[in-house]
Amino acid sequence: MKLHLPESLDEAVALLQTYEEARCLAGGQTLVAMLNANLLFPDALIGLKRIKSLDGIERKADGAVAIGAMTPHRAIAESSQFGAAQAILGEAARGIAHPPIRNFGTIGGSIAHADPAADLPTALAAAAATVEIYGPKGARTVPVEDFFVSYLTTVLEPGEIVTCIHVPRGPDAARCAYYKLSRIAGDLAILSVAVVVAIQDGICTEARIALGGCGPTPIRLTAADRALVGEPISDRSIARASEALAAECRPFDDFRATARYRLRVMPRIVRRTILSAAGRA
């Protein structure tokens, strides 16, 4: 296996195309574990750490934030750059694995790996984020929900690299909550729920609910969001949202939980998370 540490994106893209099975190396917190376990046999790793433009969180004039793909979870967990709706990313990042993993694991690595049990993909879906990609044909941007295609599979074409995650400002009256159900702290989620709601004069004016661990990709459904909008948050509106989401859930059986357990517990966690978000001033 070869290792390259290019200093520019163009150099990295060219190197990716030189090999049959090259992989980008971001923080390595999943990729190196997979190499150690003999689950992956790339012919080259293209390390991105020297490409300085990929690191850091920048708040734009319109209130959107741009998060470089190589930004570690710790920086997201501790950032003061986020507005009311974007704060869901900090909450999700604070629950990822453990401090040493958060020191080195990156947002770009997390989404490019596309594990539906990971925290940031679900939070990004609730935050209406878009993913900026750079490759042989130049740059393109895709909504985060279209970025995930299936389990561990994204829209990235050969030679393409995730460069930045853009998170819009969202409603100023937003309140958010992220709930991760796991047996022990630091594990990947059995399932997770991310909620961003805007409440004005007691009425829910906007809502975005996303589920992780309930299918091969994060689940977000306009019908479920709409079920909450136009009235105060209530048991009835929450039940309608849960029912809509349940119809879209395609969970797996795995060693963390059965699909049946996930389906049964989902409405309770959705309810808890919506109430938690709505209760926050």
Place this chain on the structure above:
Amino acid sequence: MTQPERLPVALMVNGETQEVLIEAEATLLSVLREHLQLTGSKRGCNQGVCGACTVLIDGRAGRSCLALAATLAEAEITTIEGIRDDPVGARVIAALVEGAAVQCGFCTPGMVIALTELLRAKDRPDLAEIRDALSGNLCRCTGYQKIVAAALTLASNGHGE
């Protein structure tokens, strides 16, 4: 069979530059243990889960089993062997000894590194912060109580310089 290609890499470990000839896939942990004979960092899971291999990389606690050594030419690495020369690290070690917070000792190097990172950043962490800092370090003797108690004593005494 062709020999796997080896790369010359200069690593800064515990304040000294070490020249090693390693394969691209060599983890920092394997280089520390097998090339540099620094066997204080332990190989538990080799998956980043157990925390026994934790070292400081540019001052941040990180898994040496998940860091490829050949990517660390510009980094400063501190292992359990070097942490005693750090004033905070030395106090952490003394507190664990004083509190008899060691059973088999396999997890101890990682625990020391995790606590050193915490106490360098924060003079008087509370119980929740100590538990969070140690949340990625498993002790299979289940001897957590004395480790947390030792850290708490250090924190409440104000370990600061």
